[in-house]
Amino acid sequence: MRRMARGVSSAISNPADRLGLALLAVAFVALTSWSWKKWPDVLVDFGRELYVPWQLASGQTLYSDIAYFNGPLSPWLNSVLFRVFGVSLTTLVVANLLLLLLVAAMVYALVRQVGRPLAAAVATLFFLTVFSVGQYVPQGNYNFVTPYSHEMTHGTFLSLAALVLLVVHVRRGGGGSAFACGLALGLTFLTKAEFFLAAGIAVLCGLALHHGFSRTPIRSAGRLAAAVAAGLALPPALAFFALLRHLPAGDALRGVSGSWAHLFIEELRASELYQNILGVVDTGESLRIIGEWSFYYALVLIPAVLIGWWLPRSRQPFVAAPLFLLGAAGVLVNWKTASQDTLGQPMPVVILAILVVLFVMLQRPDDSGENRTRRVLMLTFAVFGLAMLAKMLLYVRFSHYGFALAMPSAIVLTVALVEGVPAVLDSRGKNGPAFRMVVLGVLAAVMGVHLYASNSWFRLRTVEVGQGSDAFLTDARGRVANDLLTTLGQVVTPGQTLVVLPEGVIFNYLSRTPNPTPFINFMPPELIIFGEDTIVAGFEANPPDWIVLTDRHAPEYGLDLLGTDYGLKIIGWVQRNYSLEAEVVDQAAQRDQLRYAYILRRTESADP
Numbered sequence: 359m360r361r362m363a364r365g366v367s368s369a370i371s372n373p374a375d376r377l378g379l380a381l382l383a384v385a386f387v388a389l390t391s392w393s394w395k396k397w398p399d400v401l402v403d404f405g406r407e408l409y410v411p412w413q414l415a416s417g418q419t420l421y422s423d424i425a426y427f428n429g430p431l432s433p434w435l436n437s438v439l440f441r442v443f444g445v446s447l448t449t450l451v452v453a454n455l456l457l458l459l460l461v462a463a464m465v466y467a468l469v470r471q472v473g474r475p476l477a478a479a480v481a482t483l484f485f486l487t488v489f490s491v492g493q494y495v496p497q498g499n500y501n502f503v504t505p506y507s508h509e510m511t512h513g514t515f516l517s518l519a520a521l522v523l524l525v526v527h528v529r530r531g532g533g534g535s536a537f538a539c540g541l542a543l544g545l546t547f548l549t550k551a552e553f554f555l556a557a558g559i560a561v562l563c564g565l566a567l568h569h570g571f572s573r574t575p576i577r578s579a580g581r582l583a584a585a586v587a588a589g590l591a592l593p594p595a596l597a598f599f600a601l602l603r604h605l606p607a608g609d610a611l612r613g614v615s616g617s618w619a620h621l622f623i624e625e626l627r628a629s630e631l632y633q634n635i636l637g638v639v640d641t642g643e644s645l646r647i648i649g650e651w652s653f654y655y656a657l658v659l660i661p662a663v664l665i666g667w668w669l670p671r672s673r674q675p676f677v678a679a680p681l682f683l684l685g686a687a688g689v690l691v692n693w694k695t696a697s698q699d700t701l702g703q704p705m706p707v708v709i710l711a712i713l714v715v716l717f718v719m720l721q722r723p724d725d726s727g728e729n730r731t732r733r734v735l736m737l738t739f740a741v742f743g744l745a746m747l748a749k750m751l752l753y754v755r756f757s758h759y760g761f762a763l764a765m766p767s768a769i770v771l772t773v774a775l776v777e778g779v780p781a782v783l784d785s786r787g788k789n790g791p792a793f794r795m796v797v798l799g800v801l802a803a804v805m806g807v808h809l810y811a812s813n814s815w816f817r818l819r820t821v822e823v824g825q826g827s828d829a830f831l832t833d834a835r836g837r838v839a840n841d842l843l844t845t846l847g848q849v850v851t852p853g854q855t856l857v858v859l860p861e862g863v864i865f866n867y868l869s870r871t872p873n874p875t876p877f878i879n880f881m882p883p884e885l886i887i888f889g890e891d892t893i894v895a896g897f898e899a900n901p902p903d904w905i906v907l908t909d910r911h912a913p914e915y916g917l918d919l920l921g922t923d924y925g926l927k928i929i930g931w932v933q934r935n936y937s938l939e940a941e942v943v944d945q946a947a948q949r950d951q952l953r954y955a956y957i958l959r960r961t962e963s964a965d966p
Contacts (some may be wrong), residue, residue, distance in 0.1 A: 361428060362487075366706055374449065374474070374475035375470070375475045377475075378466075378475045378479030378482075378863055379466070379479075379636045381483075382462065382466070382479060382483060382486065383897045385483055385486055385487070386458075386459065386462065386486060387484055389487065389490065389491050390491065392456065392491075392813075393491040393492075393501075393503075393720070393812070393816065395819075395822075395829065395830045395831045396493070396498070396816045396819045396830070396831050397491065397498055397499075397501050397503040397829050398498050398499065398832070399497045399499045399506070399832070400598070400823055400830075400832040400833075400835050400836055400839050400864065401835060401839070401861060401862055401864065401908070401910060401952060402506070402910075403497070403499050403506035404498070404499045404504055404505075404863060404864065405508055405509055405861075405862060405864025405865070405866070405867055406507075406878060406879060407436070407450070407504070407506070407507070408447065408450070408864060408867040409864070409866055409867045409873075410424055410426065410433045410437075410878070411433050411436035411440050412437075412445050412476065412867055413436040413452075413525075414434070414436075414437035414440075415437045415440040415441045415445060415874065416872075419538045419605075419612040420433055420434070420601070420607055421601065421605055421611065421612070421714065422604055422605055422609070422876070424876055425876040425878070425888055426613075427619075427620055427884075427887050428507065428549065428550055428617050428618070428887075429509065429547065429548035429549050429550065429597075429613075429614065429615075429617065430548060430600075430601065430613055430614070430616070431509075431512060431545060431548035431549055431597070432507075432508035432509050432512050433508075435508075435512070436450060443679075444827075446826075446828055447504075447824065447827060447828045447829075447830060448827035448828075449528050449628065449827075450504070450673065451503055451504065454502060454503045454504070454505075454511065456858045457502065457511060457512075457515055458490055458491075458495065458502045458503065458511075460515060461502065461511075461514060461518060462482050462485060462490070463483075464515075464519065464521075464522055465478075465481060465482045465485050465518070465769060465873065466478045466479070466481075466482045467522060467525075468518065468521060468522060468525065468735075469481045469482070469769065469773055470738065471525050471642060471732065472483050472732045472733075472736040472773060472777070472848075473736050473773050473776070474737050474777065475779075476776065477773050477776045480772060480776050480801060481769045481773055481802040482655030483773040483775070483805070484772050484801060484804075484805060485765060485768075487805040487808060487809060488756055488804070488805060488808045489501075489502070489760075489761045489762075489765045489768070490502045490503075490693060490761075490963050491812075492761070492808055492809070492811070492812040493811075493812050493815040494698070494699070494756070494757035494808070494812065494815070495758055496815070496833075498606075498832075500757060500758055500759070500760075500761045501761060502514075502761070502789040504830075505761075505762075506864035507544050507550075509549040509550040509553075509616075509617075510550070510761075510762040511762065512549050512761070513546055513549035513550050513552075513553030513554075514553065514762045516545045516546040516549065516553070516557070517542075517544075517546055517553050517556060517557035517742070518544050519542040520539050520542035520543050520557045520561055520802065521557070521560065521561070521564075521738070521739065521742060523535055523542055524539050524560075524561050524564050524565070524738065525566075525735060526538075527582075528568050528731060528734070528735065529731075531581060531592055533581060533585040534585075536565075536582045536586050536589070536752060537585040537586065537588060537589040538589060539586060539589065540585065540586035540587060540588060540589025540591075540592075541589035541590070541591040541592060541593065541632055542557075542589075542593060543557055543558055543561060543590045543624075544589060544590040544593035544594055546558075547590070547593065547594055547826075548594065548597055548616065549612070549616070549866065550616065550617050551617045551618045552746070552748065552749050552763070554747070555745060556742055556745035556746040556766075557742065559742075559745045560738050560739070560741045560742035560745060561586070561738075563737070564734065564735065564737075564738035564741075565582070565583075565586070567720075567734045567737065567738070568734055569582070576713060582593055582656040588700060594614050597608060597613075597614050598610050598611065598614045599904075601614065615782065617830065620887055623886060623887065625886050626883060626886050626887065629882060629883070629886070629915055629916075630880075630914070630915050630916035631883075631915050634752050634914070634930060635749060635753065635758075635759060636660060636749065636750060636753065637703075637750065637752025637931075641752065643864060644752040644753055645752070645790055647700050647703050648703045648704050648707065648752070649702060651703050652704040652707060652708075655704060655708070657688070658685070658688040658689070658796075658800060659775075662792075662793050662794075662796035662797065663779070663783075663793060665789070665792050665793065665796060666779075666780070666783045666788055666789045666790060666791075666792045666793030667783065667788050668789075669789045669792045670789065671791070678791075678795050681792055681795035681796050682795045682796070682798055682799040683799060684796055684799060685795070685796035685799025685800040685801075685802075686799035686800065686803040687799075688796075688799075688800060688803075689799075689800055689803035689804055689807065690803050690806075690807075697726045698756075698757075698807060698808070698811060698938040699755050700753075700755065701755070701756065701804070702754040702755050702756050702768070703752070703754050703755070704749055704766050705747060705754040705755075705764060705767045705768070705771070706734055706744060706747050706754060706767075708767075708771055709740055709743050709747070709767050710744065710771060712740050712770065712771070712774050712778075713729055713741065715738050716733050716736055716740065717737065719733055720733050720734070721736070724953055734898065736770075736773070737774075739766070739769075739770055740767075740770050741771070743766035743767035743770045744765055745913060746763050746764070746765075746766050747763060747764065747767055748766065749763060750764070754767070756768070756808065757940060772801065775794075775797040775800075776794060776798070776801075779793055779797075780793050780794045809853065815833075817833055818833040818834070819831040819833055820833075821833065821834065821835075821836030821837060821839075821840070822836070822916055823836045823839045823840055823843075823868070828867075828868060830965075833951070834946075834947060834948075834952075835947070835951050837944050837952075837953035838942050838943075838944045838947065838952040838953070838954065838955055839865070839952065840863060841942040841944075841955075842906065842942045842955045842957075843865065843868055843869055845940050845942060846865065846869045846871065846904075846957070847869065849904070849939060849940065849957065849959075850869065850871055850903070850904055854871065854903040854904060855871065855873060855874040855900075855902040855903050856869070856871040856872070856873060856902055856903070856904045856905070856906065856956060857873050857874075857875065857882050857897075857902040857904075857905050857906070858905075858906045859906065859907050859908070859920055859928065859929075859932070860879075860880040860881055860912070860919075860920035860925065861880065861904075861910045862906065862908050862955075863878045863879060863910070865876075865906060871904075874900040874901070874902050875893075875896040875897055875899075875900050875902070875903065876896055877893045880893065880920060880925060880928060881910075881915070882912060882915045882924055883890070883915075885924060885925060890925065890927050890928060891927065894927050894928060897928075897931055898931070901935065901960055902960070904939075904957065904958065904960070905932055905936050905957075905958040905960075905961070906955050906956065906957055906958070907932070907952070907956040907958065908955045908956075909952065909953050909954050909955075910953060912924070935957060936958035936960055936961060936962060937959055937961050938960060939957045939958060939959040940956075940957040941954060941955070941956050941957065942954060942955045942957070
């Protein structure tokens with residue numbers, strides 16, 4: 359620990375690091391202020407992130423009282439926050455802003471292991487401006503402050519923590535750091551499968567390369583592997599025994615396994631949403647776009663390499679600004695006609711190329727000492743980035759799930775461009791700084807385009823929903839949301855219960871009206887995972903006093919409304935047992951907005 363403290367003190371005492379960190383702090387504050395209260399979505403997904411920890415803090419139990427399909431870590435953590443600091447949106451916002459700061463700090467620290475302060479500052483700034491708080495699609499939620507699923511942000515944090523602890527082990531050695539690295543992996547296991555797989559593969563690769571080149575004795579390597587395994591096994595084991603207090607062993611095991619239990623549900627994997635995420639709805643088109651963007655990348659970067667190759671270093675200071683503007687122009691000249699959503703699609707090809715180059719460089723007989731360590735770490739980070747892309751392999755994008763899944767690869771690419779290629783040019787006596795200036799112009803333009811895109815969505819968020827510490831800004835859907843909450847406040851009495859169909863558990867949370875069933879969301883994935891018959895049985899066992907039916911369409915699944923394309927049994931049960939009490943309608947709303955909400959009361963003849 360003393361060595362680590364000395365390392366941190368040394369980094370902070372570096373004037374370049376201090377300047378970079380100060381600028382990043384300013385950027386963090388500016389981005390937070392600019393996006394303030396504009397993070398959540400009023401209808402889609404995020405309500406679950408408020409409702410579940412609220413109910414857990416109220417005494418409900420996960421996987422029995424509340425049907426949940428991810429690991430238990432995130433809802434448990436958020437419920438603790440609610441118990442300690444109070445149930446409110448603000449509690450999660452403050453906690454997640456602190457988490458965001460830690461993630462940014464880890465990005466900076468990891469890049470500093472393989473690059474200089476400039477590369478670390480640029481990579482971290484790219485993370486903050488493009489991935490941390492932005493909005494690039496109609497729904498919010500795809501950010502680190504109010505994520506659609508906290509498993510995404512907690513998984514990112516824990517994966518990066520595992521890599522940081524791997525770095526500590528590579529630099530300092532010892533079984534303690536190996537155990538701590540395994541512990542971070544074990545906690546990652548309790549979030550989502552994709553994060554554990556990516557971090558686990560990267561850590562295994564890093565350990566194998568480091569100890570392979572270091573010629574660690576087999577017995578010592580075995581002890582280190584045992585330390586990692588022990589750390590990895592501890593969090594799932596503790597979670598299993600915690601769940602055993604309320605659940606049978608089989609259900610506790612399924613709870614610990616989280617999303618792993620659903621990876622092989624064929625109907626889920628074959629749904630249009632997941633096929634689209636992977637990019638295989640039209641594989642030929644996905645490959646065409648990858649080729650097209652690869653050509654655009656080459657069109658900008660090859661001239662930049664030639665400039666660095668031919669421009670004398672003595673002239674570089676005089677043309678630095680023009681080179682920066684040249685790089686920015688390469689992005690901005692066609693940014694309105696190019697599809698920003700497909701910008702990242704060549705990322706797997708690029709990261710794979712970086713991996714090949716690094717692996718070849720590691721085979722050099724003169725590659726030893728600090729240079730080899732840096733390349734081993736860079737290769738490990740690149741493996742992590744590539745593995746994180748597996749879920750969206752042919753349709754990598756910075757929006758939607760990409761705010762977490764594409765981020766590591768974007769950081770690796772940024773470091774390769776700002777640090778790696780210029781270093782190669784410098785080693786050959788060429789002009790690395792000239793290439794770097796072009797790249798900085800490119801990156802600045804990409805960041806600017808994403809800020810502009812986010813601002814275009816933020817400008818639509820003019821309606822405040824919720825009160826006090828639960829208040830946030832949303833788009834036109836907020837009109838129906840507010841009218842619905844007002845009407846619920848008039849008709850629902852204390853102690854009554856509510857279910858919102860097919861999605862909208864945020865209204866349960868904002869009205870502080872619980873759902874009496876374990877099921878809180880009724881979109882196609884939930885019906886596939888839990889079974890429609892099981893959900894209807896849950897309604898029959900504990901019928902809610904009120905049901906709200908919204909016009910939440912499901913185009914991302916290739917479906918329309920609940921009761922037309924899916925969920926026929928649910929709607930049939932509702933029609934038999936409920937009658938219309940009130941309705942909220944927004945005549946000015948468009949089809950992709952929240953146009954209406956019907957409030958239904960349980961009839962006296964309905965079974966209790």
